[in-house]
Amino acid sequence: MVFKKMLSAFGVGGPSVDTVLANPNTRPGLALDGQVNLLGGDAPANIEQVTLGLVTRVEIEGGDTEYAGVMEFHRMVVSGPLQLAPKQQLAIPFQLSVPWETPITDVYGQRLRGMTMGLRTELAIARAVDKSDLDQVNVHPLPVHERILEAFQRLGFQFKHADLERGHIRGTQQTLPFYQEIEFFAAPQYAQTIAEVELTFVTGPHGVEVILECDKRGGFLSSGHDAFGRYTVSHADVDRVDWTQVVDGWLRDTTSHYGNLRASGFGAPQGYPGHGYPTHGHGHRGRGPGVGGVVAGAALGVVGGLVAGELIEDAFGDDDGGDGGDFGGDFE
Known part of the structure; x- marks a missing residue:
């Protein structure tokens, strides 16, 4: 029994999680529907929390270097504490709102080169290794x-x-x-x-x-x-x-204007504070908040927890979505 508890603490024979999306395609301001499927392991398990988070790859500037990190930018708790019996199957339905500013990943069925997006499920297990799942999400334009x-x-x-x-x-x-x-x-x-x-x-x-x-x-x-x-x-x-x-x-x-971020043409004019230009590390946009939950490179970081590296590579592979050019065909 002690040996089984030790194995369970290392994730051997423990519960598993698999999230199934009703449709992985969505748009900013809409929602993702699905269910989180839990399967009990060899022994009873106390589940502390089940959470969902949208994650994506972000370019980060640090000093004179630039690197890629994986950031969680939207999170929802789908279940609080519960006990999962051995081999018990449990389905938890959810509807996750998609923020209006969520970046576009696909245009007319073609993945934009350079874009990645995933829905991460985290199963927090008391006194054991947490489990996670990552599913690709396709965000289409409004x-x-x-x-x-x-x-x-x-x-x-x-x-x-x-x-x-x-x-x-x-x-x-x-x-x-x-x-x-x-x-x-x-x-x-x-x-x-x-x-x-x-x-x-x-x-x-x-x-x-x-x-x-x-x-x-x-x-x-x-x-x-x-x-x-x-x-x-x-x-x-x-x-x-x-x-x-x-x-x-x-x-x-x-x-027609040098470096002047102005609002004219079509649309309601908007005042722009400061000198009129945004600035960041390249000299043109404002720096945002601290790094927070972003970790460099192929590693794993997110706001609110870690994403397993192998899961990121599965969902965020090196698919560049084509060689540039148009968005995969005519827009007609």
Whole structure:
């Protein structure tokens, strides 16, 4: 009996957990439905808590280096203390809300190169090794996101890469400790002015703040620099405007001003504090909160606990989602 208890403390013959999503596809502001399936081990087990958390890979700057970490950015408790009998099966249904600012991972069925997202389940077991499960989640754009991305495509921009940067964009309603950058190679008609464009959405229940960062080419007697623009749109406007014309206007407005993060063009003008530019480690965005639950590299860290490295590699493999270009086909 003592030997069995010792093995149980090391996780041998203990309970197991498996989370099943009704549908792994969702959108910002919606929900993920499913159930957590528990299976008792060889001996009774006292379960302290069952939690769910959304986790993703984030780029983190530290001094002169930049590395990737895995961050949990949204958590829900699905069960408090309970006792699990040997070999007992227990299903716990759940509905997890998806934050409005959750980054987009998939567009029209194509995974954005550089993006990962998972739902982690943690089973906290008294006097034993905790168990966990990790399931891939696919976050699709809201209609207004789709229209803006379609407009970039129609204007001839080619998708390059997407990632998440730890930090906060000053002057926005951002609540998560990171923001998404969707990067494009410049379309031919803009190539003399712009090398690349980075697009960020800060989404809320009523609308979206759109931040553009244009890598502006230098001239014969001038060096290149970054130009910034911020524009606000409503979810209600999704079918009311010509988005290709709107995005073209944003780009022309943004590149006409050096380093000035301004709001003009389509959408309600917003005042911008400070000097008008966001700044972070690259000199253009505001630093966010402390590292908190982020751990570097392939290791494991998250807010509120550790994620097993092998589980992260299973769900967050090295699938780059293609070689850039478009989002996996026409937007028609």
